[in-house]
Amino acid sequence: MTAASACGQISRSFPAHALMPSSCDFLSEIRNAGFLPSDSEEVRLQKSLLIFATGLISFASMFWLFIYWQLGPQISSTIPFLFQLLLIGNLAFYLKTLRFEFFRQTQLALFLFMPFVAQWSMGNFISASGVSLWALLAPIGAVLIVGPREALAWFIAYLVLTALSGFFDFYLADAALPYQVPTRISVFFFALNFAAVSSIVFLLLRFATTEKHKIQAHLEEAHQLLQEEQARSERLLLNILPGPIAERLKSSNQTIADGFSDVSVMFVDIVNFTRIAEGLKPQEVFTMLNRIFSSFDELAETYGLEKIKTIGDAYMVAGGLNDACHDYTAALVDMALDMRDLLQRDFHVNSRHLEVRIGIGSGPVVAGVVGKKKFIYDLWGDTVNIASRITGEGPPGMVQIDERSYLRLRDRFDFLSPETVHLKGKGNMTVYRVVGRKPNAAASAA
Numbered sequence: 001m002t003a004a005s006a007c008g009q010i011s012r013s014f015p016a017h018a019l020m021p022s023s024c025d026f027l028s029e030i031r032n033a034g035f036l037p038s039d040s041e042e043v044r045l046q047k048s049l050l051i052f053a054t055g056l057i058s059f060a061s062m063f064w065l066f067i068y069w070q071l072g073p074q075i076s077s078t079i080p081f082l083f084q085l086l087l088i089g090n091l092a093f094y095l096k097t098l099r100f101e102f103f104r105q106t107q108l109a110l111f112l113f114m115p116f117v118a119q120w121s122m123g124n125f126i127s128a129s130g131v132s133l134w135a136l137l138a139p140i141g142a143v144l145i146v147g148p149r150e151a152l153a154w155f156i157a158y159l160v161l162t163a164l165s166g167f168f169d170f171y172l173a174d175a176a177l178p179y180q181v182p183t184r185i186s187v188f189f190f191a192l193n194f195a196a197v198s199s200i201v202f203l204l205l206r207f208a209t210t211e212k213h214k215i216q217a218h219l220e221e222a223h224q225l226l227q228e229e230q231a232r233s234e235r236l237l238l239n240i241l242p243g244p245i246a247e248r249l250k251s252s253n254q255t256i257a258d259g260f261s262d263v264s265v266m267f268v269d270i271v272n273f274t275r276i277a278e279g280l281k282p283q284e285v286f287t288m289l290n291r292i293f294s295s296f297d298e299l300a301e302t303y304g305l306e307k308i309k310t311i312g313d314a315y316m317v318a319g320g321l322n323d324a325c326h327d328y329t330a331a332l333v334d335m336a337l338d339m340r341d342l343l344q345r346d347f348h349v350n351s352r353h354l355e356v357r358i359g360i361g362s363g364p365v366v367a368g369v370v371g372k373k374k375f376i377y378d379l380w381g382d383t384v385n386i387a388s389r390i391t392g393e394g395p396p397g398m399v400q401i402d403e404r405s406y407l408r409l410r411d412r413f414d415f416l417s418p419e420t421v422h423l424k425g426k427g428n429m430t431v432y433r434v435v436g437r438k439p440n441a442a443a444s445a446a
Helices: 003-013 021-033 041-070 076-095 100-122 131-145 146-170 183-240 243-251 271-277 284-302 328-345 382-393 402-411 439-445
Strands: 256-269 307-313 314-319 356-370 375-378 399-401 413-415 419-423 427-437
Touching: 041 076, 041 183, 076 100, 100 146, 131 146, 131 183, 131 419, 183 243, 243 307, 256 328, 256 382, 284 307, 284 314, 307 356, 307 375, 314 328, 328 356, 328 399, 328 402, 328 427, 328 439, 356 402, 356 413, 356 439, 375 382, 382 399, 382 419, 382 427, 399 402
Parallel strands: 356 399
Antiparallel strands: 256 314, 256 356, 307 314, 356 375, 399 427, 413 427, 419 427
16 A cells, blocks of 8 residues: 555544644655656656655665664674665755755665675675665666666666676685674575565555556546547637638638638628617627527528628628538528528517518628637628628518529529619619528428
């Protein structure tokens, strides 16, 4: 069980005030000591591992010396005590200066050299029960804390020191030893050293693997949140711009402006909206417009048409800007008739019994994205002006179209007699008012 999980179990079993001062908080503070806000997850893991290794080795070395004394041999405590001072002093220096690179190199050097110094002070490999095996923690720690490439140098240094120890032990085998260690104690400490080093290696690997799994889980969670945010941003962008335009805008910073030789444009204007809105609260005005325009949005999506924008109480939609609908002029007229009928029959959407004027014009337009901030996709050209002015001149509840649109649709829709209207800036123009689809055309469309 890790320290973190143990702390979690304790905190669930006892109230918070019963743990003051909390040992779990102390362990957490030690584990997170030296963290900087700019540290990556990998660097934080390296710092935690090195502090964790320092604590394990410091405790194990003193425990090793205590057992050695209990079993009889009275070796000098100078080197183990000096090892403790160097380990703890170096840790304190790091916590004061936060120089992790220096702390990492010096601490690994202590892990590597001090076990060999202890072995040489006790005699040979056998009399010291292979205490130099503890030095293996330096290259293993380097793999986890520094990196596999840099750890190679530490492993080579460990092999060189082991070879030197073996060389001198071979040629000085008959020399008098400073301590005569009974065979049984020597064998016991061989097993103890192997078990202790193996345990520390296992604990370090387990700690590193557990923390990496946590980091991976956090990364996956962050990636999932990022994907959700990206999808949300995509939806917001597609609510503002047509899909192909949004893709072009994301992949390029160039100005987006396209010419279309033929597009049908429709304007919908609510009759007497200003007068009706004067007696309403702002929230009521918003609710009223939102219900109506949301229903219009659904119809536009159903017919494969492109909503362009809303301007106050006016609604603008176009066909021919995408490949979703090829017979876009007829689709616009069908949508216009559906919009008019919806407002006449659905009083949940149209609780104020509002009426609309609708105008449709067909012809060339220029389409593009305007501005760098709060940009919109908009249309310009004579076709847009005609559709807008036809709408303003139409009677409530009627769908008026220009002559070009009429020539395309006269075989599929019934019309009233043509009317001549005067449009500002255009002069007199013939318009046609739609009655509905012809019976055969309606069946074919269905």
